[in-house]
């Protein structure tokens with residue numbers, strides 16, 4: 427046993443155990459192996475294969491990419507890195523530092539990293555009428571393989587959920603020639619990320635591609651065939667031919683196995699900016715966590731880049747006497763929606779904040795959110811050249827987003843100036859609205 431500075435006792439004979447082999451879990455494991463090469467690491471995951479890019483699943487299901495392009499990591503010959511796949515963490519005994527697996531095995535740990543990600547919501551209507559075939563969440567490789575096999579014979583697709591995953595999937599399906607209905611219960615697409623003003627050009631763009639968008643709607647009922655296969659869905663009172671229903675209405679942190687661990691605060695796995703839980707031996711990262719800062723504010727930047735950087739930091743912090751804090755808590759979500767660029771930044775959206783403003787131009791749309799005198803979030807559609815400065819302002823809490831409000835040099839392509847003659851005229855193109 428060793429005692430290092432103000433860190434808890436460490437038992438060199440026990441491994442570091444990581445729950446979850448997604449972006450956060452694998453990066454945590456690799457970072458631990460790099461920083462503390464003498465420490466053995468064990469990754470436990472429910473899935474049979476880990477180390478793939480979840481954001482690429484929509485391209486994979488339509489066969490735009492093959493499976494070999496999905497993986498960012500393959501198990502190598504590191505003798506101190508053990509994988510326990512097809513294994514579910516079932517419960518945690520923190521006092522004895524034991525992780526119990528569903529199959530009956532128990533793993534002793536020296537330090538634990540929790541990175542179990544999220545579990546998709548599936549509304550009850552999807553499984554009513556004894557539907558056994560044709561309904562899939564878009565979440566993991568196992569489901570994605572099943573969708574990829576199912577789609578060629580079942581081409582009429584409805585996607586439930588007009589968030590980022592639903593929009594990305596609708597684009598891929600439509601570009602691959604599948605008739606596709608995108609169903610969103612709120613009044614516009616991407617409701618948790620952007621305002622209706624910014625969602626409008628995205629919806630127009632998708633409609634031009636051929637996506638059938640139904641907003642203010644949901645799947646109210648389904649009809650199945652004799653074998654329990656999906657046949658039709660009822661959307662806003664109308665039956666629509668549908669043999670594949672893809673569910674993308676969001677996810678909730680996968681925390682069931684921690685119910686009796688004493689680590690949850692109001693059902694949330696809360697960590698500080700150093701990614702330590704209330705137990706100094708247990709760290710956590712990725713889509714499963716809520717980060718609470720000193721001012722009491724909670725942050726849930728559930729994105730791929732955050733999962734990667736949090737995983738790396740959690741692994742590096744495990745045995746540090748002074749664990750480092752995450753340097754950015756805000757989300758960066760950059761997408762190319764079939765040629766239309768979109769970037770969403772920060773922790774707040776036009777929907778969640780008290781005050782937002784937007785500006786637009788025939789080819790681009792921008793908005794930002796304010797909390798008291800700080801800029802807390804924003805989004806750019808069409809021309810995303812000011813994403814960097816806007817993100818920096820969000821990170822430093824600056825107030826005046828001049829670069830995105832006034833036509834700055836970065837806001838327009840160079841020949842816009844020549845075309846419009848002079849700077850003053852460009853300002854006339856701005857219609858400034860106050861929201862939400």
Ligand SMILES: Cc1cc2nc3c(=O)[nH]c(=O)nc-3n(C[C@H](O)[C@H](O)[C@H](O)COP(=O)(O)OP(=O)(O)OC[C@H]3O[C@@H](n4cnc5c(N)ncnc54)[C@H](O)[C@@H]3O)c2cc1C
Pocket residue numbers: 445446447448449450451470471472473476480481482483484513514515516541542543544564565566591680683711712713714728729730731733758759760761
């Ligand atoms: C289709 C799709 C597209 C996306 N596109 C984007 C995008 O374009 N940009 C972006 O920023 N983000 C995107 N995301 C979100 C992004 O993928 C997530 O933010 C990121 O994967 C979170 O990583 P994570 O490691 O925290 O969790 P996950 O990647 O969910 O990994 C968690 C792992 O833990 C395992 N696990 C869970 N519970 C247990 C248990 N009890 N025992 C053992 N193992 C367990 C799971 O099997 C899983 O492998 C997308 C997500 C999806 C589904």
